[in-house]
Amino acid sequence: MTPAAPFSRELVLIGGGHTHALVLRNWGMDPVPGARLTLINPGPTAPYSGMLPGHVAGHYDRDELQIDLVRLARFAGARLILGTATGLDRDARTVRVEGRIAPISYDILSIDVGVTSAMPGLPGFASFGVPAKPLDLFADAWARFCDDPPARPDIAVIGGGVAGVELAMAAQHRLTGLGCAPTVTIVERAEALAGLPGKSRARLMETLKTAGITLIEGVGVTELGDDTLRLSDSRRLRSDMTIGAAGARPHDWLADLGLETEAGYLAVDATLRSLTDPAIYAVGDCAHLSHAPRPKAGVFAVRAAPVLAHNLRADLTGGSRRAFAPQGDYLKLISLGRKSALAEKRGIMLSGALMWRWKDRIDRAFMARFTNLRPMPSPPVPLGAAEGVAEQMRGPAPCGACGAKLGRTALQTALGALPTGLRDDVLSRPGDDAAVLKVGGRTLVLTTDHLRAFSPDPGLLARVAAVHAMGDVWAMGARPQAALASVTLPMLAPRMQAAWLAEIMAEAGAIFAAEGVEIVGGHSSQGAELSIGFTLTGLPDGPPVTLASAQDGDALVLTRPLGTGVILAAEMAQAAKGADVATAWAQMSRPQGDVAARIGALAHAMTDVTGFGLAGHLIGICDASALGAEIALADLPVLPGARALLDAHQRASLHAENEAALAGRISGGDGAQKALLFDPQTSGGFLAALPQTDAATVVADLRAAGHAAAIIGRFGKGAPRITLI
Template sequence: MLTSLPDTRDLVFVGGGHAHALVLRMWGMNPLPGVRLTVIDPQAAAPYTGMLPGHIAGHYSREELDIDLVRLARFAGARLIQGRAVAMDLSEQVVTVEGYGAVPYDVASVDVGITSDMPAIPGFSEHGVAAKPLGRYSAEWADFLERGGGDVAVIGGGLAGVELSMAMSHALGSRGRVSLIERGAVLAEQSDRHQRILRKELERWGVALHEQANIAQVQSDCVLLDDDTRVPADMTVGAAGARPHDWLAQTGLALERGFIRVDAHLRTSNPNVYACGDCCHQDPSPRPKAGVYAVRAAPILLNNLKAALGAGQVKAFRPQKTFLKLISLGDKRALADKGGFGPQGALMWKWKDHIDQKFMNMFRDLKRMAGPAVPAQVADGVREELGGGKPLCGGCGAKVAAGPLRAALANVTPTSHPDLVTGPGDDAAIVQMGEVTQVITTDHLRAFWEDPKVFARITTIHALGDIFAMGARPQTALVNLTLPRMSPRLQERRLAEVMEGITGALAECGAALAGGHTTLGAELSLGLTLTGILDGPARTKAGAQVGDALILTRPLGSGVIMAAEMQLAADGRDVAALLRAQVEPRTAEANALHGVHALTDVTGFGLGGHLGEMLEASRCGAVIDLSAVPAYSGARELLARGQKSSLHDLNRTAAPIDGLIPPEAEILYDPQTAGGFLAAVPQSDVPALIAVLKATGAQPAVIGECVAGPARITLR
């Protein structure tokens, strides 16, 4: 029986703008089988600009503005590549992503918005902040207010600058004054009626206007104009100078003043490339740069992209000639504008807020699509094993639990070999070959992230942990790769992505790829068999001594975050932060741990399980200070909400923890992928080791100590 259809085409979204966000949502509800969808964006969350003035004024939290691209990509079944597109080769059909490499496409769509000319102003890069992208501006504004505020200068007297000036004036109150600087006339693009209304509002907020003003330099405490006027500014915000991204000029696409020209079908001069949003210019019916057009274009863009991929016929996009603008007035009031007329006041703010919240709720209320239905009649235990319909975790969360594994190994009769020094029981086996002592280990993970390159890199770093834990130098790797069914062309692309992830990680750790095996199967999974060379005695789980400090080199929580991400329940920023940590190699971290009494890496059995193995091998107990155990951002909150990995409950059963176990201990059972090392260290060595580990980029923490007694863990 055919359970899934093979992928045959690559669709790549360059940018996470509003049009692409809406298309992703619609795609998730009705995807086109056979298409792998990729989204390229440097951020884990895309801010909705319509609520920016309200956020700056203090009416919305930062989180309320964000379209979570990680959740949205998971909902759409898309791969998210966090990086900035810097080039597009139309002949080779690849997009180049800074810090990532080439991303091939069959059909591409560009929705990257616009950028700013602000850095061209002398001193702005050092002393100013652009209103877009929002991330830095929001963070610096919050810090500015927390420090007590002060005077603010806004560069740019268009509608965006005016809205932000009033918003900041509202938030500052009596703690500072806002000045608005414009090289021409403020609000020149607005109707006479609205100019009068908005100028009166600016006066009401006490905003000082500097019109026909040219900036000579932005300084730390002012903006200096070319007539030597000093505009007081403890913070300078740029809200002008919007222009197309420079890299678009090198693509070979037809442009209009740097913006991508598109026809009535949103198709560029290249038939395989589409564009939407502020980055494009629609030839048949040019319109101002406004988000409403991107929103209205989204259904047409979706239809035409599917047509380009082989399903259906293209449709024309006919944008309306006028649209309603609702302009924030600082406090919870707004001015309506359509064709130069419209009311103002609190009712207009409520209307604006209703429209904005309705738009954002489309991305907040994403629900995981239901999996295959369970037959009415199944054997006892089937429903329990399915875990309430939750998908099986990827990474170490999909591993066989410690209990069944130990039971199976207990029935295996050990075999001897003159070259085998140690077999199962430690992180890796030790093999003696003449004068050379080698360690060998294997690991295999099912995919937990849609990007094969990132998944392969993390899996390789994870597998290398056993080599490092034994104190060996990585040597060689054999790969066992299963790819989902797909066309030969996509097989070639996926293999290239996976191999780039593997070989890059191996090279950084001093190892080489020696060969491997590939096959097609139900899903992407990757196994590695690794060898390493021991230049001295092996570091093992045995050897921990009473009184030793227990040091953990990385936070816990990767299992629950990855499990929640699959359920659309994790914050995309937490997922992105976890991935940034997981792709970092652990060579320097491992090398810093020479001289420790005992060492292991924390992986599938969680901290509780792996510490239990160390204690059993060392014949001692341990006391753990729960408050000292570090966790990745969001992990503890997810556990408190009932999220957990597939392996979590079985890890809890196997962990040798005594006494009353508080809810805070749940983090100890979380299976880790590319987790940290757990070391038993003499107390006298702790300060120096912590300093060295921090210098490598690790996040070490002293979480407890070894004590006399049975191999059990006590919590405090």
């Protein structure tokens, strides 16, 4: 097989706006060999602005509104960094991202971050107002309000442009449908709908009147209170929810980039490149087309996507750029609350249900570009391949992280053949999470672990690998002390090797430093793919906690939800929801030193749940302690989305081997709840045998600290097997 091209160039996209989403789709169908694509966005999804009024009105659910950036990035083969970009170092060509230690390097950069409707200059708005943009934050706030609205809610919309009018009509329709009697008021400091042609403006004003929506023109808002707006004419307006839809403006940090701007928007030329820095592009609402100024509208972002994709490719490959020539006029489709819309272009105006169906068809067709993604087909089987190659290549791609580990049976067989008892300063027992050594009269624990990449993001993998490796030390009741890194990078240009390695060590170093661990060295190499691992020493404060001392009647406590294996496997297959993947990433990246400190001193036996799944690690305690265990399946904490994926027959690579290894040793249970027991976990929680008298208090303390711990069963006398109830 032909090896993959080595990486030589870094292309970074900041923001998951409409233009960038289309560029990612284009890249997935025709990537540039040797160029790594990175998307930086605050969240795992990006809302489509064209459907927001319909969502507010209740015509679309939240999923229909969202472009799943996790799925799109996987389709494109792109690294996705979930975080907010806060600035650039243009000399070093790096991006600062909130929550990341290392900056993100780029050769070519594109910015598509939209605008904000926040009003920092309006007293009280930050505390009591809800900006209509960013759209995802507004949608969250609206969902919370609609979950339990007042019987007679008062809604105020600041801004009488098209956006404010659409939202006012949508809110009035939705709340009426929920059985409320809403009062909706629009406050506009100048003239409402001033930019629309006369016929369209008149029709919208008539629609507002018919809907019973009050419009106050020529009056500004001077202050917001908890449930009150103070107006510039001294009137007070009651409001249970105040929506800011006036004066959408660029994000403040753009003004600090040292790039030429127009009213705060990044000024670009006909090729969409910055007038100041040819390595930087800007598109969408955050950009100002200096060669052809246009109003802020999604249609221009969509039309710019093919030009941006072409020009980025040209910069990466040495080709020629194209100019973007936006149309002079465009179709305006305005939602009217109910399933009715107004359409206007070149002075021709139509409205009604037919226009809504037209708008709905256009919006759904746009979103279908991102929901109907299909994984790229497997490469053909080489001619003359050995028997079994075709079967292996037809199967699902091997998982990353703990889903890629060897099975429990294979590992036990290999380790069982090794000589033991050669040294009296090696105190470990077979199956212990870490080696126990005597060094200079002191007890030391030693462990090693590494992860095959589950994401193309080295920083994310480094953080998870660091937390994961410390799990074995914590599970032995010890404090992590020192770490050696083992890093395999894919084939990269020399300058990229340094940048990738610096990013890995910075992100892992921050995780370790917070737990008092020092990185003291390690080993690096280049290989076919990215993998990161760590060898750690740990210092126990007392006798190490092993698998062998669980007692009859002990409570079985699990400190983290299950499901990382199936979620990571499904993400590779573009079958998991981006929000669920982001939740799993966040859990795997969170250290557990505080959990270990609370639970370790009380545990009779403890292990961390990793590649062999909950059942595989539990049977280790049962065997070592000569006890049986009972699990209440209904009490298992589970990550969002994991059960649904298991019901849909998604499985991690190691799942089947984990299940086969315990054949005949588990009774009861069925379906997704039972399948969770065999799901390989990465950076999983601790599984501990705690005295019944302490378990409930410990779990309550962990939950108060933000850990989803649970009592899931008990140990009892009998054969070492697992019973599910």
